[in-house]
Amino acid sequence: MDLSHRTVLIVGGTSGIGRELARRFAAAGSTVAVGGRNPQALAELAQEGFGTVSIDVTDNASVAAARDAVLDRYPELDTVVTMPGVMLLEDLRDPAHFEAAATTIDTNLLGTIRVVDAFTPHLLRRGAGTFITVTSGIAFLPFPPMPTYAASKAAVHAYSEALRAQLDGTGLGVIELVPPAVATAGQEKVNPHALPLDDFATEVMDLLSQDPTSREIVVKAALVHRWAERAGTYDDLVAQRSRALSMLPGRHS
Structure with a gap:
């Protein structure tokens, strides 16, 4: 995948991974716009020279308005990165967790679908383009304190396969x-075991630049999650990760 001279929209790119990827695409020679909900973060990105657009992926009208604004300014848009994501703790013994579950699904899964749906007609008219969806190692190896996050990212994985x-x-x-x-x-x-952002972004851009580009971009640190079932380590790893249930209020390790 040629990372230069592309026109890229990153939805959910106002912080963290998305913000760093925006900078990496720009450094590679692409034109980059970033969408998100945080006005201050968008203003900071605008000062860096990025195009910005306000978008709430849980709101159909907001997504449609953002699409129109982006395509008006960037009619040559060819790459849409969709990475809306919230990570919420849930105690499934407490029925009150449902609100967090609903928020997670609406943002992570339905938000992704809304963005893809909004830009599919444009890319089909172009006859060329790329969607980049963002899931998580947790989609393949659940983190029990965040059950709906894991479920939402597993759903985005399946949706990406069907979309492809x-x-x-x-x-x-x-x-x-x-x-x-x-x-x-x-x-x-x-x-403390989290991969440094700079190392992650460097590896991602290296993998994206390969020709042909893999349909899944899995950095080395995520391989243990992606292939746990195949490696026969799945049950042991889920048991280890279940120790983190002590993070939930009222739970004890």
Whole structure:
């Protein structure tokens, strides 16, 4: 995949992985716009020279308005990265968790679908383009304190597979990015094993630049999650990760 001279929209790119990928695409020679909900973050990105657009992926009208604004300014848009994501703790013994579950599904799964639906007609008219969806190692190896996050990302994985099959022959590609735990926004303090953001972004861009580009971008640190069942380590790893249930209020390790 040639990373230069592309026109890229990153939805959910106002912080962390998305923000760093925006900078990496720009450094490679692409034109980059970033969409998100945080006005301050969007203003900061605009000062860096990025195009910005306000978008709430849980709101159909907001997604449609953002699409129109982006295509008006960037009619040559050829790459849409969709990475809306919320990570919420849930205690499944407490029925009150359902609100967190609904928010997670609406953002992570339905938000992804809304964005893909919004830009599919444009890319089909072009006859060429790429969707990059973002899942997680947790899609393949659940983290029990965040059950709906895991379910939503597993659903995005399956949706990406189906989208790729349905778009076959149209000139459109679908690439799935599968991050491990990445040290962003202080997460390195929570998870000392989190991969440094700079290392993650470098490896991702290296993998994306390969020709042909793999349909799944899985950095080395995420391989243990992606292939746990095949390696026969799945049960042991889920048991290890279940120790983190002590993070939930009222639970004890």
